[in-house]
Amino acid sequence: DTEVTQTPKHLVMGMTNKKSLKCEQHMGHRAMYWYKQKAKKPPELMFVYSYEKLSINESVPSRFSPECPNSSLLNLHLHALQPEDSALYLCASSRGGLAVLGNEQFFGPGTRLTVL
Amino acid sequence: KQEVTQIPAALSVPEGENLVLNCSFTDSAIYNLQWFRQDPGKGLTSLLLIQSSQREQTSGRLNASLDKSSGRSTLYIAASQPGDSATYLCAVIRGNTPLVFGKGTRLSVIA
Numbered sequence: 001d002t003e004v005t006q007t008p009k010h011l012v013m014g015m016t017n018k019k020s021l022k023c024e025q026h027m028g029h030r031a032m033y034w035y036k037q038k039a040k041k042p043p044e045l046m047f048v049y050s051y052e053k054l055s056i057n058e059s060v061p062s063r064f065s066p067e068c069p070n071s072s073l074l075n076l077h078l079h080a081l082q083p084e085d086s087a088l089y090l091c092a093s094s095r096g097g098l099a100v101l102g103n104e105q106f107f108g109p110g111t112r113l114t115v116l
Numbered sequence: 117k118q119e120v121t122q123i124p125a126a127l128s129v130p131e132g133e134n135l136v137l138n139c140s141f142t143d144s145a146i147y148n149l150q151w152f153r154q155d156p157g158k159g160l161t162s163l164l165l166i167q168s169s170q171r172e173q174t175s176g177r178l179n180a181s182l183d184k185s186s187g188r189s190t191l192y193i194a195a196s197q198p199g200d201s202a203t204y205l206c207a208v209i210r211g212n213t214p215l216v217f218g219k220g221t222r223l224s225v226i227a
Contacts, residue, residue, distance in 0.1 A: 103209070
Protein backbone atom coordinates (compact mmCIF):
# COMPACT_ATOMS: atom_id res chain seq x y z
CA ASP A 1 0.00 0.00 0.00
CA THR A 2 1.65 3.22 -1.19
CA GLU A 3 -1.06 5.57 -0.04
CA VAL A 4 -0.85 8.91 1.71
CA THR A 5 -4.24 10.27 2.74
CA GLN A 6 -5.13 13.89 3.40
CA THR A 7 -8.19 15.49 4.94
CA PRO A 8 -10.11 17.56 4.19
CA LYS A 9 -10.05 17.63 0.37
CA HIS A 10 -11.27 21.21 0.31
CA LEU A 11 -11.22 23.91 2.97
CA VAL A 12 -12.55 27.45 2.90
CA MET A 13 -11.65 29.66 5.83
CA GLY A 14 -11.73 33.28 6.86
CA MET A 15 -8.65 35.19 7.91
CA THR A 16 -9.60 34.96 11.59
CA ASN A 17 -10.31 31.21 11.61
CA LYS A 18 -8.20 28.42 13.04
CA LYS A 19 -8.20 25.16 11.12
CA SER A 20 -6.01 22.09 10.71
CA LEU A 21 -4.97 19.89 7.82
CA LYS A 22 -4.34 16.23 8.45
CA CYS A 23 -2.06 13.74 6.70
CA GLU A 24 -1.73 10.03 7.39
CA GLN A 25 0.39 7.17 6.06
CA HIS A 26 0.66 3.55 7.15
CA MET A 27 3.68 2.53 5.11
CA GLY A 28 6.07 2.72 8.05
CA HIS A 29 7.74 5.77 6.54
CA ARG A 30 9.82 7.85 8.95
CA ALA A 31 9.98 11.12 7.01
CA MET A 32 6.94 13.28 6.29
CA TYR A 33 6.71 16.55 4.39
CA TRP A 34 4.39 19.51 3.82
CA TYR A 35 4.46 21.29 0.46
CA LYS A 36 2.55 24.29 -0.85
CA GLN A 37 1.67 24.48 -4.53
CA LYS A 38 0.27 27.48 -6.36
CA ALA A 39 -1.40 27.14 -9.75
CA LYS A 40 0.94 26.18 -12.61
CA LYS A 41 3.96 26.10 -10.28
CA PRO A 42 5.93 23.18 -8.86
CA PRO A 43 5.48 22.27 -5.18
CA GLU A 44 7.43 24.33 -2.64
CA LEU A 45 8.70 22.60 0.46
CA MET A 46 7.43 23.99 3.78
CA PHE A 47 8.44 21.51 6.49
CA VAL A 48 10.15 18.15 6.89
CA TYR A 49 9.78 15.81 9.83
CA SER A 50 12.32 13.05 10.13
CA TYR A 51 11.74 10.43 12.83
CA GLU A 52 9.01 12.69 14.28
CA LYS A 53 11.38 15.62 14.73
CA LEU A 54 11.18 18.82 12.72
CA SER A 55 14.33 18.79 10.61
CA ILE A 56 13.62 21.46 7.98
CA ASN A 57 11.53 24.62 8.18
CA GLU A 58 11.83 26.56 4.95
CA SER A 59 11.29 29.98 6.58
CA VAL A 60 7.55 29.48 6.69
CA PRO A 61 5.48 32.20 8.46
CA SER A 62 4.40 31.33 11.99
CA ARG A 63 0.74 31.34 10.96
CA PHE A 64 1.53 27.82 9.72
CA SER A 65 2.34 25.43 12.57
CA PRO A 66 3.25 21.79 11.88
CA GLU A 67 2.82 18.94 14.31
CA CYS A 68 3.86 15.28 14.13
CA PRO A 69 2.03 13.42 16.93
CA ASN A 70 3.37 10.03 15.84
CA SER A 71 5.19 8.37 12.98
CA SER A 72 2.00 7.93 10.92
CA LEU A 73 0.37 11.31 11.35
CA LEU A 74 1.25 14.84 10.33
CA ASN A 75 -0.85 17.93 10.99
CA LEU A 76 -0.63 21.50 9.74
CA HIS A 77 -2.35 24.02 11.99
CA LEU A 78 -3.52 27.21 10.32
CA HIS A 79 -4.25 30.52 12.02
CA ALA A 80 -4.76 34.07 10.78
CA LEU A 81 -4.02 33.17 7.18
CA GLN A 82 -3.97 35.64 4.31
CA PRO A 83 -5.74 35.32 0.93
CA GLU A 84 -2.34 34.75 -0.72
CA ASP A 85 -2.03 31.54 1.31
CA SER A 86 -4.74 30.01 -0.86
CA ALA A 87 -3.12 27.03 -2.58
CA LEU A 88 -3.00 23.25 -2.82
CA TYR A 89 -1.29 21.84 0.27
CA LEU A 90 0.42 18.53 -0.34
CA CYS A 91 1.70 16.01 2.15
CA ALA A 92 4.35 13.43 1.26
CA SER A 93 6.25 10.67 2.99
CA SER A 94 9.38 8.62 2.38
CA ARG A 95 10.89 5.53 3.92
CA GLY A 96 13.88 7.19 5.52
CA GLY A 97 15.24 10.65 6.07
CA LEU A 98 16.39 12.94 3.30
CA ALA A 99 19.92 11.58 2.86
CA VAL A 100 18.91 8.08 1.85
CA LEU A 101 19.71 6.62 -1.52
CA GLY A 102 16.63 5.43 -3.33
CA ASN A 103 14.36 7.39 -1.02
CA GLU A 104 11.19 7.65 -3.07
CA GLN A 105 8.65 10.26 -1.99
CA PHE A 106 4.94 9.46 -2.13
CA PHE A 107 2.42 12.27 -2.22
CA GLY A 108 -1.14 12.56 -1.00
CA PRO A 109 -4.00 14.03 -3.08
CA GLY A 110 -3.72 17.41 -1.39
CA THR A 111 -6.05 19.83 0.37
CA ARG A 112 -7.33 22.74 -1.71
CA LEU A 113 -7.33 25.71 0.66
CA THR A 114 -9.16 28.95 -0.03
CA VAL A 115 -8.70 31.90 2.34
CA LEU A 116 -11.36 34.58 2.08
CA LYS B 117 22.40 25.94 -5.84
CA GLN B 118 20.72 23.12 -7.72
CA GLU B 119 18.50 24.19 -10.61
CA VAL B 120 16.26 21.85 -12.57
CA THR B 121 15.00 22.72 -16.03
CA GLN B 122 12.36 20.88 -18.03
CA ILE B 123 11.96 21.24 -21.76
CA PRO B 124 9.54 21.67 -23.41
CA ALA B 125 7.18 23.55 -21.09
CA ALA B 126 4.21 22.23 -23.05
CA LEU B 127 3.76 19.53 -25.66
CA SER B 128 0.79 18.44 -27.75
CA VAL B 129 0.96 15.17 -29.69
CA PRO B 130 -1.49 12.89 -31.53
CA GLU B 131 -2.45 9.64 -29.89
CA GLY B 132 -0.08 6.75 -30.55
CA GLU B 133 3.04 8.87 -30.89
CA ASN B 134 6.21 8.08 -28.93
CA LEU B 135 7.57 11.09 -27.07
CA VAL B 136 10.46 12.25 -24.94
CA LEU B 137 10.39 14.70 -22.05
CA ASN B 138 13.66 16.28 -20.97
CA CYS B 139 15.01 17.25 -17.57
CA SER B 140 18.39 18.84 -16.86
CA PHE B 141 20.05 19.71 -13.56
CA THR B 142 23.06 21.85 -12.75
CA ASP B 143 24.67 19.88 -9.89
CA SER B 144 25.49 16.30 -10.87
CA ALA B 145 26.09 15.18 -7.25
CA ILE B 146 22.56 13.88 -6.81
CA TYR B 147 21.28 10.88 -4.86
CA ASN B 148 18.07 10.26 -6.77
CA LEU B 149 16.01 11.60 -9.62
CA GLN B 150 12.27 11.10 -9.48
CA TRP B 151 9.65 11.57 -12.19
CA PHE B 152 6.10 12.47 -11.18
CA ARG B 153 2.80 12.91 -12.93
CA GLN B 154 0.23 15.48 -11.78
CA ASP B 155 -3.33 15.77 -13.04
CA PRO B 156 -5.00 19.21 -12.67
CA GLY B 157 -5.83 19.99 -9.03
CA LYS B 158 -4.54 16.62 -7.84
CA GLY B 159 -1.54 15.32 -5.95
CA LEU B 160 1.67 13.98 -7.47
CA THR B 161 1.92 10.37 -8.58
CA SER B 162 5.39 8.88 -8.49
CA LEU B 163 6.21 7.31 -11.86
CA LEU B 164 9.85 6.28 -11.62
CA LEU B 165 12.80 6.79 -9.31
CA ILE B 166 16.36 6.44 -10.55
CA GLN B 167 19.16 6.14 -8.03
CA SER B 168 22.43 7.88 -8.83
CA SER B 169 24.14 4.55 -9.58
CA GLN B 170 21.48 3.53 -12.11
CA ARG B 171 21.23 4.46 -15.77
CA GLU B 172 17.54 3.76 -16.40
CA GLN B 173 14.27 2.49 -15.01
CA THR B 174 11.24 1.10 -16.80
CA SER B 175 7.59 0.80 -15.87
CA GLY B 176 5.14 -0.30 -18.52
CA ARG B 177 5.22 2.21 -21.38
CA LEU B 178 7.52 4.53 -19.46
CA ASN B 179 11.30 4.51 -19.55
CA ALA B 180 13.45 7.01 -17.68
CA SER B 181 17.16 7.41 -18.23
CA LEU B 182 19.78 9.23 -16.21
CA ASP B 183 23.13 10.62 -17.32
CA LYS B 184 24.66 12.17 -14.22
CA SER B 185 27.82 13.37 -15.92
CA SER B 186 25.87 15.54 -18.35
CA GLY B 187 23.17 16.44 -15.80
CA ARG B 188 20.31 15.06 -17.87
CA SER B 189 17.37 12.73 -17.62
CA THR B 190 14.74 11.80 -20.17
CA LEU B 191 11.31 10.29 -19.75
CA TYR B 192 10.24 8.25 -22.77
CA ILE B 193 6.54 7.51 -23.20
CA ALA B 194 5.70 4.88 -25.79
CA ALA B 195 2.44 4.75 -27.73
CA SER B 196 0.94 7.78 -26.00
CA GLN B 197 -2.75 7.75 -25.01
CA PRO B 198 -5.20 10.55 -24.12
CA GLY B 199 -5.04 9.31 -20.51
CA ASP B 200 -1.36 10.29 -20.44
CA SER B 201 -2.37 13.96 -20.60
CA ALA B 202 -1.02 15.58 -17.44
CA THR B 203 1.89 17.65 -16.16
CA TYR B 204 5.11 15.71 -15.74
CA LEU B 205 7.58 16.89 -13.11
CA CYS B 206 11.12 15.78 -12.47
CA ALA B 207 12.83 16.32 -9.15
CA VAL B 208 16.33 15.66 -7.84
CA ILE B 209 17.67 15.24 -4.34
CA ARG B 210 21.16 15.48 -2.91
CA GLY B 211 22.14 14.62 0.61
CA ASN B 212 20.26 16.36 3.40
CA THR B 213 18.48 18.71 1.06
CA PRO B 214 14.90 18.74 -0.09
CA LEU B 215 13.66 17.68 -3.49
CA VAL B 216 14.31 20.32 -6.13
CA PHE B 217 11.58 20.33 -8.76
CA GLY B 218 11.56 21.46 -12.34
CA LYS B 219 8.61 23.56 -13.52
CA GLY B 220 7.13 20.63 -15.41
CA THR B 221 6.07 19.73 -18.92
CA ARG B 222 2.36 20.00 -19.67
CA LEU B 223 1.47 17.14 -22.02
CA SER B 224 -1.68 16.90 -24.12
CA VAL B 225 -2.34 13.74 -26.11
CA ILE B 226 -5.01 14.32 -28.74
CA ALA B 227 -7.33 11.47 -29.70
